[in-house]
Amino acid sequence: MSGSDDTIAVVVVTYNSERFLADLIASLGPGLDGLDWHLTVADNASVDATVETVRRLAPAATVVEMGRNAGYAAGINAGVAAAGPHGAVLVLNPDVRLGPGCGRELLRVLRSPGTGIAVPRLVDGDGDLIYTMRREPSILRVLGDALLGAERAGRRPALGEVVTDHRRYASEAVTAWAEGSTLLISAECWRRCAPWEESFFLYSEETDFALRAGDVGLATRFTPAATAMHLEGDSRVSPGLWALLTLNRVRLFRRRHGRVATAAFWAALLLRELSRALLRRRPSQAAVRALMSPARFRETPGPHTVRALAG
Incomplete structure (x- = not known):
């Protein structure tokens, strides 16, 4: 494919995600307007109609059937390996909906010197801000969370891992890592830091990847100019x-x-x-x-x- 340096490989990992796919796929056109992109879906042995729905709604998409529930990181690795030529990888959860022009803004930020990962401003299904920026895990930050609660601790950089100051989400900022539902990763960052660590199965794999990117001098950069909705999972209630x-x-x-x-x-x-x-x-x-x-x-x-x- 010509122009592969400007092409985005959109990689989605699914597991019984049929109910989310229509809205996700519908959001990709407006969200990636003006960009060259292709979609790859890695399915972790869904037992619902996830695979059939992808093939019906996005017939040009590449579908990788993992054959088992191999975890989020394994799905990302397999999806990128199966994707066509590209200059960046957009990792998306199936319950994400891109805002109009989100991809263009993320790509603009990704081209900032020293940037390896770009992340958008996320809101939940009610339109409320999601605290996506994170500081590196530390003993003091866990204690701050335990004693003060995540909301209060997060307003103090030394005491909270989750950045909870609304003012920090009003402008571009470098963050140690960000929640992994919507990440645009440069080809350089992928080459130097991939694969994602599959031993985690689920959770902390995005933390590991972003911190390793930081170790080699590639920052994770947040921008409020790019927006998306994340319906979020059920880890807090399960x-x-x-x-x-x-x-x-x-x-x-x-x-x-x-x-x-x-x-x-x-x-x-x-x-x-x-x-x-x-x-x-x-x-x-x-x-x-x-x-x-x-x-x-x-x-x-x-x-x-x-x-x-x-x-």
Whole structure:
């Protein structure tokens, strides 16, 4: 394909996502208006009509049938490998809807010197701002979250991982990482940092990728000029998913820090989840059980892990 340097490979990972696809696919035209792009969908063995719906609504799309629920990172890696020539990769969750012109603005920001990943301003289904920018995980930030709550801690850079100051979302900014539902990744960043780490299965893989990009001098840059809607998942209400998210935070920290620091990070997370478990919050109760189980840290996460953690 000619002009591949300006072509965007749109990669969507699906798992029983049939209900989201019509709106997602309808948003791609206006969202990527004026750009050359192609769609690749990596399906993690959906049992609904996800694959049939993609082929009906987007007949030109490339569909990669994974044959099993291999996880988010594995789907992204397979989707990019199957995509045609491209100069950037747009990773999208199936429950994202791009705003008009979103792709052009993200591409403009991606071309800023030293930028490897560009992310938009996201809102939820009610139109409310989603706090997408993140600081690097640290022991003090987990403790700040535990003692002050994410909203209050996030207004203080040293104490909160999630950036919760609305003013920070009014202008372009560099962030350590951003939630992974809508990411435009440069070809250079992909070449230097890929593949995504598949051992996480779900959660923390986008954190790992963005932090590794930062390690080689490629920043994640937020822009409010690009907008999208993310309906968001159910990790906060699903005990199994919240427990996996919590475990993967420790696994990620362990990849970047020593044993002593990781033990302190684990203890801070346990304190945080215990404080919420005492309020009878089932996701935190599942997270506490997972954090107290050495076997959970040794196993490779997968669908079986989520079912077991839901316990």
